[in-house]
Amino acid sequence: MSNIEKTSVVSGFYKLSIEKRREFVSQFAQLTEEDTKIFTSSLDITTADRMIENVFGTFELPLGLAMNFLINGKDYLIPMATEESSVVAAASNAAKIARIKGGFSATCSQPLMIGQLQLLHVNDVASAAQSILKHKEQLLKLANSQDKILVDFGGGAKDLEVRILDSSLGPMIVTHLVVDVRDAMGANAVNTMCEALAPMLEEISGGKVRLKILSNLADKRLVKAIAIFDKEKMGGDHVVDAFLESYVLASIDPYRAATHNKGIMNGIDALIIATGNDFRAIESGAHAYAARNGHYTSLTSYYKNKDGDLVGEIELPMAVGVVGGAANMHPKAKLCRKILGIKTAQQLAEIVASLGLAQNFAAVFALSTVGIQKGHMSLHAKNIAVMAGAKGDEIEKLADKLIVDGKIKLDYAKDLLEKQRKKAR
Ligand code: NAD
Numbered sequence: 001m002s003n004i005e006k007t008s009v010v011s012g013f014y015k016l017s018i019e020k021r022r023e024f025v026s027q028f029a030q031l032t033e034e035d036t037k038i039f040t041s042s043l044d045i046t047t048a049d050r051m052i053e054n055v056f057g058t059f060e061l062p063l064g065l066a067m068n069f070l071i072n073g074k075d076y077l078i079p080m081a082t083e084e085s086s087v088v089a090a091a092s093n094a095a096k097i098a099r100i101k102g103g104f105s106a107t108c109s110q111p112l113m114i115g116q117l118q119l120l121h122v123n124d125v126a127s128a129a130q131s132i133l134k135h136k137e138q139l140l141k142l143a144n145s146q147d148k149i150l151v152d153f154g155g156g157a158k159d160l161e162v163r164i165l166d167s168s169l170g171p172m173i174v175t176h177l178v179v180d181v182r183d184a185m186g187a188n189a190v191n192t193m194c195e196a197l198a199p200m201l202e203e204i205s206g207g208k209v210r211l212k213i214l215s216n217l218a219d220k221r222l223v224k225a226i227a228i229f230d231k232e233k234m235g236g237d238h239v240v241d242a243f244l245e246s247y248v249l250a251s252i253d254p255y256r257a258a259t260h261n262k263g264i265m266n267g268i269d270a271l272i273i274a275t276g277n278d279f280r281a282i283e284s285g286a287h288a289y290a291a292r293n294g295h296y297t298s299l300t301s302y303y304k305n306k307d308g309d310l311v312g313e314i315e316l317p318m319a320v321g322v323v324g325g326a327a328n329m330h331p332k333a334k335l336c337r338k339i340l341g342i343k344t345a346q347q348l349a350e351i352v353a354s355l356g357l358a359q360n361f362a363a364v365f366a367l368s369t370v371g372i373q374k375g376h377m378s379l380h381a382k383n384i385a386v387m388a389g390a391k392g393d394e395i396e397k398l399a400d401k402l403i404v405d406g407k408i409k410l411d412y413a414k415d416l417l418e419k420q421r422k423k424a425r
Contacts, residue, residue: 008075009068009096014089025065028077029339038335051329063274063332064088065339066267068095070103071225071354078355079336080270085379087266090362091355094229098358101228101309106350112158112220113181113319115190115213117197119173122207129162129173131204136160142200143177143193150189155182157193175201178220183345185278185321190214216281217288218317225353229310229361239369240310243302246368250298257298260360261290264299264314267359271352275340276326276333278319282352285317300360314357318349381408388413394420 006028013021026036042058049055066078066088080088098104122128132139136159143157150156159178164171177197179190194212201209231240250260265283272279290299300314322345327333342348381399387410390398398417402408 006075008070008077009099013065013067013092021065025077025339029341031335031338035335035338038331041331043330043332047329047331051326061273063336066091066095066355066358068092068099069351069354069358070095070099071106071351072104076341076351077339078271078351079274079339080267080355081274082266082270084266085383087270087359090366091267091358094358094362094365097229097233098227098361100230100233104225104227104354104357106223106225106354108223108318108346108349108353109221111155111181111183111186111345113179113186113190113218114215114220115177115179115194116211116215117175117177117194117201117209118211119175119201119205119207119209120169122171122173122205125164125171125173128205128207129164132162132173132175132201133160135200135204139177139197139200143179143197146193146196147189150179150182150184153182155180173205173207176215181321181345183322184324185281185319185327185345186324187214187278187281187319188324216284216317216319217292218285218319219289219292221317221319221349222315223318223349223353224313224315225350225357226311226313227354227357227361228305229312229365231307231309234310234365235369237308239365240304240308242368243310243364244304246364247298247300247302250364251301252297254296257290257296260298260300260364261286263363264356264360266363267355268352271355272320274333274336275320275322275348276328276330276336277321278325281319282317285319289315289317300357302364310361312357312361314353314360316353316356318352320348320352321345322348377403377408384408384410384413385417388417390417 010024022036022039042060048058061081061083064080066080069076069078139160140157144151147156157177157179161176163174165174177194179186179193181189191214198209198212231237234240249256265286268282269279272282286299290296299316300312302310302312305311321327322337322342340351381402382395384402385395385398398413398420401416402413
């Protein structure tokens, strides 16, 4: 497949056999035979044992491919590791609608992470804060001496900010170390620097440093994506209006915003996991950012443009890495990066944000039209069929009948299965 022909649009991809899907992705991403073996192998137990403690096995998740994504003018197949049905299909459908008007445009800031040092028992916090700032260059130099590799890559500690916070213990100084972590998620890098700075901060201030740790509210490391969703493809003006009416609730009500943002994270987490990144860090950053103005709200926003099409935007912190952590250790994480064809953390962040926007559009679109359950029915019916005891060909047959009868219930499935089996005898 040449680069010119390379497209992520494949009609009926979901109907292909698993073998054919693997063939397609191998050609698309120019995978080697070695790479394709990784599709079928599970995480080697020795590698797993190096990753966490007390290992006694590994845990598998389905890995699906989101299709149709056009991001910053380039086609992507997006690997998604998730246990939730309909997520991959929904993202692919949204991407198909978005590409009519040019797909997703995404940008991100410099990869700046924040490390916090909590300084207590200071006599005069105002003058101690001044002294810390006066020693900024020395403190940054000390921080950078901890990670020569990062500095060689153009990263390293770049700035120092001082905050004075009131607390039940009295005033405390919280120093923020701002570190450019380049292509790493950066937690270890930042934590190491923070720990190294603690003695010098104590000496400068006469206080005691307690916490020295990265902040997951990575609000200096933001990614944005925007897409236009074609109104005709959506079903016309009234559907765009219905969509906007549905969206408004997420912008004003935390009960709805929590579910709305959960839908965004359905997509985001699946890619974060597939690339070996820290999904708890991304989750906490996203939700803290959603509450940055004092009330929890939507991470996306929507409006109509002059043509009546729907415009969707997303903005959130994105602390992802393509080096360090599990991203380097897990063979499937490396394979997924190869499928994406990315080299930098910033490229990954832009794809993640686009996927989150697509996922959110798909959910709100379904909610404001047919409802969310319709899309879930097919796989849900199959799950119920399996729970009822169906095996092999019986599963599809029983699931189809459950959908036709409009009764996707376990007791009904058990009765039907018994009848089907009697009939087959
Ligand atoms: P890391 O320390 O494994 O790798 C980062 C290091 O790789 C850098 O410090 C640098 O020395 C080197 N490097 C080589 N090439 C680089 C490049 N191109 N760009 C940047 N650095 C390069 O990992 P990390 O990213 O510092 O930390 C991530 C891990 O920390 C994750 O596993 C995460 O789960 C964990 N963690 C998270 C938290 C948190 O989120 N609060 C806290 C502690 C640990």
